[in-house]
Amino acid sequence: MRALLLGILFFCFLPPVLAAEFALEKSEQGYKVLIDGQLFTEYIANQGGTPILWPLIGPGQERVTRDYPMIPDRPDEKKDHPHHRSLWFTHGDVNGVDFWAVDENPARTTKGKIRHDRFTLAQCDGNTATLQSENSWITPKNEILCTDRRTFVFSEKEGARVIEFQIELTGVAETCRFGDTKEGTFGIRVASSMDVDAKRGGKIVNAQGDKDDAAWGKRSEWVEYSGPVGEKTVTIKISDTPESFRYPTYWHVRTYGLFAANPFGEHDFLSKPEKTGEYTLKKGETLRFKYIIQMKSEK
Numbered sequence: 001m002r003a004l005l006l007g008i009l010f011f012c013f014l015p016p017v018l019a020a021e022f023a024l025e026k027s028e029q030g031y032k033v034l035i036d037g038q039l040f041t042e043y044i045a046n047q048g049g050t051p052i053l054w055p056l057i058g059p060g061q062e063r064v065t066r067d068y069p070m071i072p073d074r075p076d077e078k079k080d081h082p083h084h085r086s087l088w089f090t091h092g093d094v095n096g097v098d099f100w101a102v103d104e105n106p107a108r109t110t111k112g113k114i115r116h117d118r119f120t121l122a123q124c125d126g127n128t129a130t131l132q133s134e135n136s137w138i139t140p141k142n143e144i145l146c147t148d149r150r151t152f153v154f155s156e157k158e159g160a161r162v163i164e165f166q167i168e169l170t171g172v173a174e175t176c177r178f179g180d181t182k183e184g185t186f187g188i189r190v191a192s193s194m195d196v197d198a199k200r201g202g203k204i205v206n207a208q209g210d211k212d213d214a215a216w217g218k219r220s221e222w223v224e225y226s227g228p229v230g231e232k233t234v235t236i237k238i239s240d241t242p243e244s245f246r247y248p249t250y251w252h253v254r255t256y257g258l259f260a261a262n263p264f265g266e267h268d269f270l271s272k273p274e275k276t277g278e279y280t281l282k283k284g285e286t287l288r289f290k291y292i293i294q295m296k297s298e299k
Helices: 002-012 266-270
Strands: 022-026 030-035 038-044 087-091 113-124 129-138 144-157 160-171 175-178 184-189 203-206 222-229 232-240 251-253 258-261 279-282 286-298
Touching (some): 022 113, 030 144, 087 160, 113 144, 160 279, 184 232, 222 251, 279 286
Antiparallel strands (some): 030 038, 087 184, 113 129, 129 144, 160 286, 184 258
């Protein structure tokens, strides 16, 4: 009885587990998100014509997204698809304008840009950090097709680093058509060591149990991409939410490292007639998406 009482007293007086402390630091490119004084990620307002988050750093200090093309010469990384930039939101066909690909041909007239207009919120409450920005989707003729408001909430829960990402797209042009293409929309490019094709233990699985290539083009509430980064095994889970347009989304997730949610690509994903998955946003109307990204690591 006395030993039990001592055990209870010892448990009651254990020091509390301290929650992670978040901070925001203004940078030349946007904002750095810090957790316990260390970099979690940086919001870069303009990387080749679009806002991105880079790098994403996991709970064990693993760089869980590819550094290319921001760092062009890492010998251990694939150099394909330079438009796959860590974490981003774009689309390959908006009124015929391509916001997804990188403009490698200056003569091409179909490449648009997403212009950062302003930060509207940057705040911390200790346990979370929140960033909100407003952006304009601009054609090669300098016409605004739509605007967006992006909100990122950064936190840590049960040992996982968490990003809640919400975006609201509002039509500015009389009609703003999001085309039926697989080239979109909310994307992460995982670290090259995590690729299934690298054959180092990388895996893809969705909520229905479809694995690797079989998860491509399927609708699902969530998908996990896991694999080695250094001495750790990292799992990145992206969950769609009921707040999102066309929940649950289709997934443009590839064994070479692309990890994207795309609600528009039904022609490619399901071999349906062209334009089946397109959607026209009228002037003043709004589309909403919300995704939750969780990053865990284990030895």
